[in-house]
Structures are given as structure tokens and as C-alpha cells.
Amino acid sequence: MMGLLKKYTGGVAINNHAELKLFNERKTRNQFQKHLIAKTAANYVENGDVIFIDSETITLEMITFLKNKQVTIITSSLDIIVQALPFENLNVISTDGLLERDTKSFFTCSKRNSFGKYNFDKVFMVLSGVSVSKGVTCTSSIKSEIKETIVKGNAEVFLLVDHTIFEKYAMFTYCGLKKIDYLITDDFLDESYQDYATKNNIEIVIVNHS
Template identity: 85%
Template sequence: MAKAAANYVENGDVIFIDSGTITLEMITFLKNKHVTIITNSLDIIVQALPFENSNVISTDGVLERDTKSFSTYNKQNSFGKYNFDKVFIASTDVSILNGVTNSSPIESGIKETIVKGNAEVFLLVDHTRFEKYAMFTYCGLKEIDYLITDDFLNESYQD
């Protein structure tokens, strides 16, 4: 999934990469591309350190130890000003009824702001996360431009 997502990234792109295990794996496949990566993930920052052709920008906020990501209630100042080409986000769970969900209210607010921008939105989520939902919905499925997963989905999600 990470390799498939990285294949959409072109030299010169300004991208946001969300915290998450699948999104973290994207860094390996971006090592030869000249991109600007904006992220709230400490792991992504560390993983991207050896790749000098990538410009890495960290968002501000408080470190959430569980997800190793930076979160802030002041999401508009942090994310509303960036002009991303592509956004790669993760999700706790996904359902047709509840949309794309997350367990953290702060992270959900950040994700909601990022998805509402003008960038192409890529959701990376494995098949075990479907037909479930977490506490907060940060976007509907119609707001996702590309869904990258590891197995075929039933027809209701394909529609």
C-alpha cells in the first residue's frame, strides 16, 4: 500500500503525510524523489532524515506519545496555510455510515482541516479497518479522491 501511494508522488510535489504505520512505510519509496514533506509524525521525520533530497517540515503541537505525532487545537494556523499537492492520511476505522474516523479529537480536527483543502486526498487503510468506526468522523468517503487498501472491498465501498 505504501509503495502504491508513493507512486502517485511526483518530483516537486508538496505533500502531507499523516502519522500511521502504513504512511510511515511510504518514506522508503520516496527516497529518490525531490519532494517537500509536511508531517505531524515524529517517526516520519526521523525516517526521512537520511534522504537529503527531501525537504521535511514538522508541524507544531504537543507530542502525543501513543501515536508519536504532534497535535494542536490551533489547527487552522498550522495547516490552513499550506498548499499541498497531495495528502496521505490514515484512519482508525472506516464505515459507509460514519465515514472516515479517528479515536483522537485533536488528531481528527487536524485531519478534517487537511482534507478540506484543495489537495488530492489519499486514504491508506488496511481491509481490517472497514465496517467499523471510531469516536470522531473527520470526513466522508466522498471527500477521499483515492482509497488505497490491501484487499478487495465489497461492492458497497466500490460504489
Template identity: 50%
Template sequence: MIKEERIHKIEAYILEHKSVSLDELMEVFQVSKNTIRRDVQELVEKGSVKKVYGGVTVKDEKRASLESFHERQVRNQAEKKLIGKTAASFVNDGDIIFIDSGTTTIEMIEYIKDKQVTVLTNNLDFIFRALPYENLTVISPGGILERKTNSFGSIKYLDMLNAYNINKAFMASTGVSLTNGVTNASPIESELKTSIVNRSSKVFLLVDHDKFDKYGLMTYCNLDEIDVLITDQLPNETYQDYFNSTRHKLVIAK
């Protein structure tokens, strides 16, 4: 096994098991302790893992709390507009799409407002801003009002969504990681988000660079359920390697 392949597999093993000893890595990969130490050091310098006494563990991720819509809206505004514009370029006339709650997904409206599109959404701000555009057919599942996210978190009316063939879903997240997947800080919304991902033909995730290696209260889908991830900066090599080795697409907004 060549060095690059071995290091990649060691990284994957550590990410899967969260924390492992150097002796365990020596046994699994059949190499000397000096070789394991050098390989682990490369991963430490890369930023995906950290050393602990006698072994190595996944680098700590930051837990994201549920902030108000305004608090999130004013952060990374320019980047969010750019991501929204790029995401909108994937929307075609005649599409049936889902627009998730969020301060990044809301930016899409400026770039789809002249298209003939059916939009399912729980995003109150999107509904209000879509009012002048009769070419946008807007459908909302309703549900419980989540004031911090300016959205409906639907529990009772999930079955309603099964009547619609959603071909593209544009999702938001409070944090994304390889270990915890795509996460959300609101329990009220999470069931709806999971249902949308399962129902949609193609799933897009819109996240700015601050969302990587963070996680929210609940995982609503795994990263491998996302077809296209759109962000504003190239993430670290761990994520680049993941997307390069899978069918999933990473798009940097321009």
C-alpha cells in the same frame, strides 16, 4: 424499476436511515411484502444489513480503540508496506504533500526518499527516518505530543498550514464505513486531520482491509471527501458499488 436498481436503492435507504421496518420499505418502494423480503434477504446474504424483528437494520460495525503505535505496526505489516509503495507511486518531484500519522503512511518513505518533495507531517517516525535524505524538505506543525500514535496532534498551530498549498494528502484512519465515514480514535489529532482534508487539492486514504466497517471515536471527514482510497484487498460489494457509482477511485495495492 429493475430488480438490481431497486435492491441498490433499498440498500442505500437502509444505510441512510440505519433501521427500517418491512412495512416502511413496502410503502417507499411500492412493492409487495414478499418482494421486499426477497430483496432484503439478498442484502443480508451480501453482508451489508441484518434482519431484526419486523424489519432490517445496518449491520453492526466494530468500534476501533486507540492502540499504541507498536501494537498497530506489527499487524498486517506486509500489507501496509504494499499500500505505502502504491501510495508513493502517486508522488512526483516538486509535490507538496502531507503525510499523516500512522503505521501505513510511514511505509511511504522508502519509496519517496529519492524524490524532490516537500513534506508536511505530524508523524514523528517519518521525521526521524527522513533525516538522512536532504532532498526531502520536512515541515512539522508541532503541537501536542500524542505518545500512542507517535505524532503531534496540533490545535494551536492549525493556521500555519494555510500558508502551504498542499496538492496531495496521504491520510490514515482507525476505521472506515459508509455510515460513519473516515474516523480516528484520537481527539487530539482529529481537528488537524479535518483541516488537512479541507486544505488539500487531492486526498488519498491508506487503509488495510481490517479497517472497513469499523469506526473510531471521531469522524474527521466523510468518505466522499476522499479522492483515492488505497487498500490491500477488494472490500465487500457495498463499498465496490459505492466507488463504482461515484467519481472516487478505489485502488488495490499490488
């Protein structure tokens, strides 16, 4: 096989596994399924919640379904900030740092542990790939440390996954699957995931396509 690794802005991905895609390219893939996943995730948010929304196309869709709720949102996503701007009931706190233009998100090396100070009620996380053996992975070491800090808190952890990234993995694991409370996806999972979820008290939520 020619070349085990591919280098991208912000991280390294393993060939034939999860790769970092440009934001606009990812936005067009599986849009309907992502819309349903985001809608389902937003249904778990209650008035008064303090939530973290990870930076990705699938989480951007959540704002459409949160716009009538009283919620505090912490995010590193420029697009989520802009999307939430018209809705005064959405209190938005932006993380600081350098703007990564490919993903339209802010990140910084020096502030990664600052996320530990927030008392989130719920966190909505995204990923580059997931498997029972490798856990939940992403392509950047810096983002991996930030995500790891966020999911280590006491908040309920929601993982938003479209079916195309199961059994794929990127370079960095930011948590094991057992740390997840809710796994929201658009297709039924095989027995290995169902068994793992049962043993580790993970609720698998399959979105309604009707």
C-alpha cells in the same frame, strides 16, 4: 454489554469498534500489506510535490519509496521525520505542538487551523475505522479537527486502509468517504463500497501482492 466506551490517551473509542493501539503494537500487524499499500501510495508522488503525510505505521513505510524523489513533506510524525533525515532531497516541515508518546506524533489545540495555509498537492491520510455510513473516523477530537482541515483543501486526498478496519468506526468522523479521491487498500471491497466509489468518483486501488 459491559461499558460502551473505553478511554485512551488522546481520545475515546467505542468498544468492539476501532481502538487506539500503541504505535509499536500496530507496527507489527499486517506489515507486508501495509508495505504494499505504502509503496503504491508513494508511486503517485511526483518530483516537486508538496505533500502531507499523516502519522501512522502504514504511512511511515512511504519514506522508503520516496527517498529518491524531490519532495516537500509536511508531517506531525516523529518517526517520519527521523526516517527522512538521511535524504537531503526530502524537504521536511514538522508541525509543532506537544509530543504524544503513544503515537509518536505532535499535536496542539491552538494551531489546528494553521494547516489551512499550506497548498498541498497531495495528502496521505490514515484512520481508525471507515464505513459508507460513518465515513472516515479517528479516536481524537483534536486530531479529527486537524484532519478535517487538511482534507478540506484542494489537494488530492489519498486514504490508506488495510482491510482490517473496514466497517469499523471510532468516535469522531473527520470526513465523509465522498471527500476521498483515491482509496488504496489490500483487499477487494464489497459491492456497497464499489457502488459508492463509482457514484462519487473515487478511485479504488487494490495493491498488487505478487
